[in-house]
Amino acid sequence: MSDSEEEESPDRQLKLALLGDGTSGKTSLATRFAQETFGKQYKQTVGLDFFLKRITLPGNLNVTLQVWDIGGQTIGGKMLDKYIYGAQGILLVYDITNCQSFENLEDWYNAVKKANEDSETQPLVALVGNKIDLEHMRTVKVDKHQRFCQENNFSSHFVSAKTGDSVFLCFQRIAADILGIKLNKAEMEQSQVPILNSSRPEESCVWLAILQLPGF
Numbered sequence: 001m002s003d004s005e006e007e008e009s010p011d012r013q014l015k016l017a018l019l020g021d022g023t024s025g026k027t028s029l030a031t032r033f034a035q036e037t038f039g040k041q042y043k044q045t046v047g048l049d050f051f052l053k054r055i056t057l058p059g060n061l062n063v064t065l066q067v068w069d070i071g072g073q074t075i076g077g078k079m080l081d082k083y084i085y086g087a088q089g090i091l092l093v094y095d096i097t098n099c100q101s102f103e104n105l106e107d108w109y110n111a112v113k114k115a116n117e118d119s120e121t122q123p124l125v126a127l128v129g130n131k132i133d134l135e136h137m138r139t140v141k142v143d144k145h146q147r148f149c150q151e152n153n154f155s156s157h158f159v160s161a162k163t164g165d166s167v168f169l170c171f172q173r174i175a176a177d178i179l180g181i182k183l184n185k186a187e188m189e190q191s192q193v194p195i196l197n198s199s200r201p202e203e204s205c206v207w208l209a210i211l212q213l214p215g216f
């Protein structure tokens with residue numbers, strides 16, 4: 001066998017876009033996932049931020065996730081279409097303690113449909129209820145969340161960027177769904193625990209760049 005035949009095949013690359021109202025926790029989810037950090041201080045995303053993280057799915061499949069953290073203020077802006085375009089996965093993020101952030105997902109989803117109206121393939125869409133550490137302040141009923149998922153064929157996720165609860169699992173499930181890979185129960189349970197104290201040496205995390213685009 002020649003050297004080239006022995007070389008590993010290149011990583012799969014997936015583009016995932018985080019959409020939703022300002023303060024729903026998109027940047028916090030991206031940084032929790034890609035950097036295993038959390039900041040209490042709110043700093044509005046202007047335009048978009050961009051993160052990369054490499055994960056390994058069952059079957060030793062290395063996947064590099066490009067996470068596009070799109071600022072909540074971009075809704076209605078002329079760049080939003082371009083940010084969404086080409087994403088294989090969309091995470092519609094809301095804050096479970098903020099009804100308005102849930103109601104406004106309809107507008108975000110419309111923007112996704114518009115950006116993809118000429119595409120042959122449609123992105124996989126996931127509904128992500130964030131801030132489950134604040135369960136006692138929940139104002140968006142789980143029923144409502146589930147109904148929205150069923151009506152639109154979204155996958156369903158509840159996470160906390162603050163504690164890390166289910167954040168890795170959320171990204172892992174979405175990547176696996178896009179690639180048609182089934183995760184078994186053990187794999188899902190392993191990823192569900194808060195990632196605050198776990199070390200995952202097999203994953204390398206590269207924070208690439210922060211693009212701050214004018215006009216929003």
Ligand SMILES: Nc1nc2c(ncn2[C@@H]2O[C@H](COP(=O)(O)OP(=O)(O)OP(=O)(O)O)[C@@H](O)[C@H]2O)c(=O)[nH]1
Pocket residue numbers: 020021022023024025026027028029039040041042043044045046070071072073130131132133134159160161162163
């Ligand atoms: N308690 C709690 N607070 C959170 C969580 N996720 C985010 N926050 C807080 O919510 C605020 C907003 O979080 P961001 O991640 O900046 O929100 P965003 O959706 O990126 O906001 P934009 O940049 O305006 O689009 C910050 O003060 C975070 O610390 C969470 O899971 N639990």
